[in-house]
Structure formats: C-alpha cells, structure tokens
Amino acid sequence: GQSLEQPSEVTAVEGAIVQINCTYQTSGFYGLSWYQQHDGGAPTFLSYNALDGLEETGRFSSFLSRSDSYGYLLLQELQMKDSASYFCAVVTGGGNKLTFGTGTQLKVEL
Amino acid sequence: KAGVTQTPRYLIKTRGQQVTLSCSPISGHRSVSWYQQTPGQGLQFLFEYFSETQRNKGNFPGRFSGRQFSNSRSEMNVSTLELGDSALYLCASSLVDNTEAFFGQGTRLTVV
Numbered sequence: 460g461q462s463l464e465q466p467s468e469v470t471a472v473e474g475a476i477v478q479i480n481c482t483y484q485t486s487g488f489y490g491l492s493w494y495q496q497h498d499g500g501a502p503t504f505l506s507y508n509a510l511d512g513l514e515e516t517g518r519f520s521s522f523l524s525r526s527d528s529y530g531y532l533l534l535q536e537l538q539m540k541d542s543a544s545y546f547c548a549v550v551t552g553g554g555n556k557l558t559f560g561t562g563t564q565l566k567v568e569l
Numbered sequence: 570k571a572g573v574t575q576t577p578r579y580l581i582k583t584r585g586q587q588v589t590l591s592c593s594p595i596s597g598h599r600s601v602s603w604y605q606q607t608p609g610q611g612l613q614f615l616f617e618y619f620s621e622t623q624r625n626k627g628n629f630p631g632r633f634s635g636r637q638f639s640n641s642r643s644e645m646n647v648s649t650l651e652l653g654d655s656a657l658y659l660c661a662s663s664l665v666d667n668t669e670a671f672f673g674q675g676t677r678l679t680v681v
Binding site: 559 | 673
C-alpha cells in the first residue's frame, strides 16, 4: 500500500519561513505534489517534483529526495493568507493517481 | 477559462438511497478524478477516468461507481447510501495525467 506522513499542525509568525516535511512509502512512484486548501475551499495545486532537487515558485519552494522517500514544502515571507492546510500527495499509477497525506494545518500569527 | 464545475454543491439524502454527482472538467482536460474528503480519513482517491476509460481505482466498495462521457464530463454514483458516506466529494481535472490537478469546489453530501 501507500502511506504518507506529515505533521498535523505547524504554527509560525508572519514574515517567517516554515518547512513542512513529508515522508512516503509507495510503489510505482512517479512524483510528489503539494496542494493548499483553505477552510471551505478546494485544494489548489502548488508544486510538483518528479526529480530530486528544489523547485522554486515565488515564495514557495518544494524539494524531493527520491532515495530518501522524502520531500518538503518551504514557505517564505509568511503572510496571514497562507494559513491553510497543506497536503503532500504521491503521484503513482503512471502519473494518474494521487494519494494524499493527512494534511498539515499551518497557522500564521502576527 | 472556466474552472472545474461540480453539481450540485449540497445534497441531503436518506440512508439506502442512491445519488449521482456531476463534474464538468476544464475545457481541454481529458482526465477526471474523484476524491472523498472527510475529517477522519482526509482526501481519499476514488477513481480516475481518461477518454471514457477508468484507469485507476481506489479502495472503495462497489457501491461507488463512475463514468466519463465523450465530452470528458464525469459522473459518480453511490448506491445504497450509508451514514458514513457523508463527505465532501471532490472532482479534479487535468490535461492528461495528474501531475497537476485542478479541483472543483466539491459536492457536500449529507446522509441522514
């Protein structure tokens, strides 16, 4: 089967940097994705890593180490609007299946 | 361009009934996936369709089924509803594979 682990909750102050880790066990690994979901909203795509290394998109960066079955999402210059749940998801099934972690609730405080 | 549209947004059904949910993907997207989201179980994959064919299926009972039409629109059906089926059902579309998926707002199903 597949399993993903990520912290359930992280708290940080506005302007800070926060890292959300994700470890996974799966077969047929294709890549690792990250999604953001605000309360009452739909998940929105943040990033996808197929290869080892760091991908940067604005204030958000995502890292993958395939050999360690590990990835993280790095959020810089935190803003109040970043308060949301963040999900890592492994992509398998030839790229067609997403299996989500249980989500990390990020609280950004003043 | 229009996003993923799910209808209805809210639904209340009685135990034992069946329900059909609809999803219209982003224009040009051929892959449609369905997920169940509950506080206890998180986001769980139901199934994925591409060009009217189911390519992947999650670990849900046979009461959960789906289909995709030639215009890529998709429906999912849940028969013999149980209280535990109460959840937010999310549909996501993508061009070909799910390396970048776009989610609809979901259908909130309540079974009473």
